[in-house]
Amino acid sequence: MDHKSLPNSDELVSTLKRTNLPTIVIEGKDDVFIYRWIKQQLSTSPVSILTCGGRNTLFKIYDRRSEFSDKNVVFVADQDSYIFEGVNQDRNDIIFTSGYCIENDIYSGSGIRSFLDTEDCNGYELLKNIVCAWFAFEVETYLDKKQNGLDAPLQVGTHINRICPPGHSSICPTYSHEINYTNPKPEIFTMILENYGIKLRGKQLFQMLSRFMSKKDRFSQFSDKNLIEIALKQGGNPYINLLAESIDSKLNF
Known part of the structure; x- marks a missing residue:
């Protein structure tokens, strides 16, 4: 969908005012398939899923929830930078992921890491260290700006192929x-590295796995999206179960 055609916050609030269905409000359309799967775990049915097209729009709608207070609406969002600075108190009724984003919850509660071939483990660990160092640099930059009163977003949307192209053993000099x-700072790097499954952005987690699991000489190849779906549907994921239970509890409040 073209971003120009996405409904704005006024239109989304209007939709919520008219709905008669319990509704889960989420950030973006890329996560719809995840929440459709989570929806199957709920005791409440039917349930509608409403995408906002972004985190800021979700917050705008949440701030106007008094306009549809008679409706059964639950807000779910990724922690994103909140995992490093804490959730704003005026947004504590939103259900947040345990990790940086929903992909972190999927990764950390699954056994998908074990899919790596033994001969790829050293290469994966090297790549993980490089990406974690870059991520720690971006987190440190973000927190420094916040401390100095600058309202700048955490810039961590870069694909791993730009950070460390295939065949490289360090961060790309051009990108650097x-x-x-x-x-x-060593303490920020260690904090990220030791908790990488929760704190390193989840999309990069699956990009790293896919680099090794999509090689042409493998028996089978997996894209990052393939791996997300497999990890999600393995079942028994404590983080996803917690998310489903939290949604169910609010819908049935």
Whole structure:
């Protein structure tokens, strides 16, 4: 869907005012298939899923929830930078993921890491260290700006192929120069590395796995989206179960 055609917050609030169905409000359309699967775990049925086209729009709608207070509406969002700075108190009625984003919850509560072939484990660990160092640099930059009163977003949407192209054993020099990369503070790097499944952005987690699991000489190849779906549907995921239980509890409040 073209972003220009996405409904704005006024239109979405109007939709919520008119609905008669319990509704889960989520950030973006990319996560719809995940929440459709989670919806199957709920005791409430039927349930509608409403996408906002972004985190800021979801917050705008949440701030106007008094306009549809008679409706059964639950808000679910990724923690994103909140995992490093804490959730704003005026948004504590939103259900947040346990990890940085929903993909973190899927990854951390699954056994998908074990799909790696043994001969790829060293390469994966090296790549993980490089990506975690870059991520720690971006987190440190973000927190420094916040401390100095600058309202700038956490810039961590880069694909791993730009950060560390295939065949490289360090951060890409060109990309490093573009972002003025410097080694992050050891305490921030260690915090990210030791909790990478929860704190390193989930999309990069699956991109890293896919680099090794999509090689042409493998018996089978998996894209990052393939791996997300497999990890999600393995079942028994404590983070996804917690998310489903939290949604169910609010819908049945």
